[in-house]
Amino acid sequence: MQQADTIAAAAPPRAARARNYARRYGWFIVPAAVVVLAVIIFPWIFTLYVSAHDWHLGGERRWVGLDNYIKLFSDSRFGWAMLRTLFYTLLAVIFPMVLGLAAALAFNRKFPLRGLARTIFILPMMATPVAVALVWTMTFHPQLGVLNWLLAQVGLPPSMWVYSTNTVIPTLVLIEVWHWTPLVMLLILGGLASLPIDPYEAAKIDGANGWQAFRHITLPLLMPFIVVALIIRCIDALKAFDTIYVITQGGPGSASETINIFLYLQAFAFYNVGYASAVVVVFFVIIMALAALLLWTRQRVKMT
Amino acid sequence: MSVEAKRSPAAYRLRRLIGNIGFGFSVLVLISPAILFFLWMLSLSFKNELDNTDWPPVFIPESPTLDNYREVFARNDFLRFAWNSIVVSFGATGIALLIGVPAGYGIAKMHAMRAAALILIARITPGLSYLIPLFLLFQWLGMTGSLTPIVITHLVITVPIVVWVMISFFEGLPPELEEAALVDGATIWQAFRYVAMPLARPGITVATILSFIFSWNNFIFAMVLAGRETRTLPVAVNNMLTFEQIAWGPLSAAALLVTAPVLILTLVAQKQIVAGLTAGGVKGA
Incomplete structure (x- = not known):
C-alpha cells in the first residue's frame, strides 16, 4: 500500500x-x-x-451503381433461394434446439459412463463436414443405402432422400441436426451447471413436482443460455454450405439451392462476381439484422 | 413421492428402476446416431466392393480387408494432400496464435469492446463472403497455385477464434499478479510474457485445438483457391466422389482418414474443447 x-x-x-x-x-x-x-x-x-460493377471473372467490368441490387430483388431464382434458406433454417434451428435441450437435461444427471457418452455425443460436431457428408451420401442411396434398409426393418416405405425435390431439404436438415445438436447441448449444459440449488429446495418443500420445477425454475433461469444457443444456431444454419454443396450442389434441379449455394454458383460457376458480391452484401445484412434482433431479445430476457 | 415410499417401498423401488431404465434407454437413443454413423463408416472402409453394395447390407464383414486403405494411399496423391492440410492448418494456427494471443490480452486490458464486437462479427460472417474479394486479390497478385493464399484465407477463421478465446481467458485472470510485476518495475510486455501468458496456458491450449480443428475441417477456401497440387484433404476427398461415384470402400477409407485426426483430438482433448466452445459461445453474446 x-x-x-x-x-x-x-x-x-x-x-x-x-x-x-x-x-x-x-x-x-x-x-x-x-x-x-x-x-x-x-x-x-x-x-x-x-x-457496384457488372464484373465478370476474366472479362470486363463496368460501373453499374445499384443495378445489381435492383436485379437481385426481381430475380425469382434468388427469391426462391431466400425462401429455401428460410425453410432450411427454421427446421435446422427447431430440431437441434429441442433435442439439444433434452440432451443437456439428460447429461446434467449423473449416470455411469456419463463422460464417455458425452464424448461420443459431441463427436459429430467436430468431425470434418466433407468426410461426413460423403458417407451420408452413401447411406442415402435409394437401392443400396443402409437408411432405406433401416426404414424397411420398421415397416416404412423407402425414401428417395436427397434424390427427390420433396425430401431433399428435410434430409439435409437431418444431417445438420446430427451435426450441430451437440453444440446446442453443450451451451445449455454450461447453463445448467451454473444454476443455483436453492430454488429447487424451496420448490421441493412447497411440493412441486419435477415438471413444475422444470417449467417454473429451470426454464426461466436457463433462458439466457437458450437464447445464446438460439443465436448461434440461427447463424450457423443460415451459413450452412459444405454439406449441401458436397451432397447435392443445390440439386436435384435447384431444389436445395440456398442463398449460400446461389452465391457460390454465381461467383465461381458463372463467374458473375459483381452480382455475387451484391448477394454477399444482402446476406451480410440479413445475418447482422438477425444477430441484432436476437441480442436485443436476450437483453430483454435478462432484464425480466 | 415420499408419502408413497412410506406406503410401499417395493413399489417405489420398482418405479425408480423403471425410471432409470427409461432414462438409460433415452441416453442410448441420444448417442446412437453418432455411434451408428461412425461404426457404419468404419464398416464401409473395411469391406470389399461386393460386400459394400450387397443387399441386405453387410454390417460385419466375414473377411475384413485393408485394400481400401491401400488403394487410397496408392492412387490419389493422398500423402501430398495430407501434407498440404498439415502445412495449412499448422501455418494458419501458428500465425493466429502469434498475433492473436497478444491481441486478446490487449483487448482484455483495454476493455476494447468495439474491437471485440468486430471480432465477433468476423466470426459470424459466412466464410464464402470473403472468398470473392480475396480470390480477385490473389489473382491480381498472381499468387494462385501455391499454399500461401490458402493459409492466408484460413486466417479468416483462426484469428477470430484465437482472439475470442483469449479475450475471455485473460479477462478471467486476476489482475493482481501483473500489477505486482508492474509495480516491481516490469514493462507491460514483460508482465504479459512472464506473468499473464504462463497463467493463460490452458486458454492457449484451447485456442490452439479449436483453431486447428476448424482450419483442418475447412473446405470452401481451399476448394476455390487450390490448384491440382495444392488441394487440402477435404477438397481431395470431395474430388474422389465426383470421379468414382460408386467406389464406396476407398471413399469411406479416405473420409475416415481425413476426419480421424480431428476425432482423435476430440477424444483426447474433450475437456478443453468443451471449455472453449462454451466459454466462447456464452461470452459470444
Whole structure:
C-alpha cells in the first residue's frame, strides 16, 4: 500500500496515466489489427465496391451503381433461394434446439459412463463436414443405402432422400441436426451447471413436482443460455454450405439451392462476381439484422 | 413421492428402476446416431466392393480387408494432400496464435469492446463472403497455385477464434499478479510474457485445438483457391466422389482418414474443447 502510494504520487494524474497505459496496450493489438484489416475488413469494403460493377471473372467490368441490387430483388431464382434458406433454417434451428435441450437435461444427471457418452455425443460436431457428408451420401442411396434398409426393418416405405425435390431439404436438415445438436447441448449444459440449488429446495418443500420445477425454475433461469444457443444456431444454419454443396450442389434441379449455394454458383460457376458480391452484401445484412434482433431479445430476457 | 415410499417401498423401488431404465434407454437413443454413423463408416472402409453394395447390407464383414486403405494411399496423391492440410492448418494456427494471443490480452486490458464486437462479427460472417474479394486479390497478385493464399484465407477463421478465446481467458485472470510485476518495475510486455501468458496456458491450449480443428475441417477456401497440387484433404476427398461415384470402400477409407485426426483430438482433448466452445459461445453474446 505504502509503495503504491509513492508510485501514484510520482506518476502523472490517474486518468492520464490510465490513458497512457491503454495506449501502450494498443501495441499488443497492432499485428492482429493489420491482419484483420487485410483479410477481413478489406474484403468487406472491396465486396461493396465489386457489387457496384457488372464484373465478370476474366472479362470486363463496368460501373453499374445499384443495378445489381435492383436485379437481385426481381430475380425469382434468388427469391426462391431466400425462401429455401428460410425453410432450411427454421427446421435446422427447431430440431437441434429441442433435442439439444433434452440432451443437456439428460447429461446434467449423473449416470455411469456419463463422460464417455458425452464424448461420443459431441463427436459429430467436430468431425470434418466433407468426410461426413460423403458417407451420408452413401447411406442415402435409394437401392443400396443402409437408411432405406433401416426404414424397411420398421415397416416404412423407402425414401428417395436427397434424390427427390420433396425430401431433399428435410434430409439435409437431418444431417445438420446430427451435426450441430451437440453444440446446442453443450451451451445449455454450461447453463445448467451454473444454476443455483436453492430454488429447487424451496420448490421441493412447497411440493412441486419435477415438471413444475422444470417449467417454473429451470426454464426461466436457463433462458439466457437458450437464447445464446438460439443465436448461434440461427447463424450457423443460415451459413450452412459444405454439406449441401458436397451432397447435392443445390440439386436435384435447384431444389436445395440456398442463398449460400446461389452465391457460390454465381461467383465461381458463372463467374458473375459483381452480382455475387451484391448477394454477399444482402446476406451480410440479413445475418447482422438477425444477430441484432436476437441480442436485443436476450437483453430483454435478462432484464425480466 | 415420499408419502408413497412410506406406503410401499417395493413399489417405489420398482418405479425408480423403471425410471432409470427409461432414462438409460433415452441416453442410448441420444448417442446412437453418432455411434451408428461412425461404426457404419468404419464398416464401409473395411469391406470389399461386393460386400459394400450387397443387399441386405453387410454390417460385419466375414473377411475384413485393408485394400481400401491401400488403394487410397496408392492412387490419389493422398500423402501430398495430407501434407498440404498439415502445412495449412499448422501455418494458419501458428500465425493466429502469434498475433492473436497478444491481441486478446490487449483487448482484455483495454476493455476494447468495439474491437471485440468486430471480432465477433468476423466470426459470424459466412466464410464464402470473403472468398470473392480475396480470390480477385490473389489473382491480381498472381499468387494462385501455391499454399500461401490458402493459409492466408484460413486466417479468416483462426484469428477470430484465437482472439475470442483469449479475450475471455485473460479477462478471467486476476489482475493482481501483473500489477505486482508492474509495480516491481516490469514493462507491460514483460508482465504479459512472464506473468499473464504462463497463467493463460490452458486458454492457449484451447485456442490452439479449436483453431486447428476448424482450419483442418475447412473446405470452401481451399476448394476455390487450390490448384491440382495444392488441394487440402477435404477438397481431395470431395474430388474422389465426383470421379468414382460408386467406389464406396476407398471413399469411406479416405473420409475416415481425413476426419480421424480431428476425432482423435476430440477424444483426447474433450475437456478443453468443451471449455472453449462454451466459454466462447456464452461470452459470444
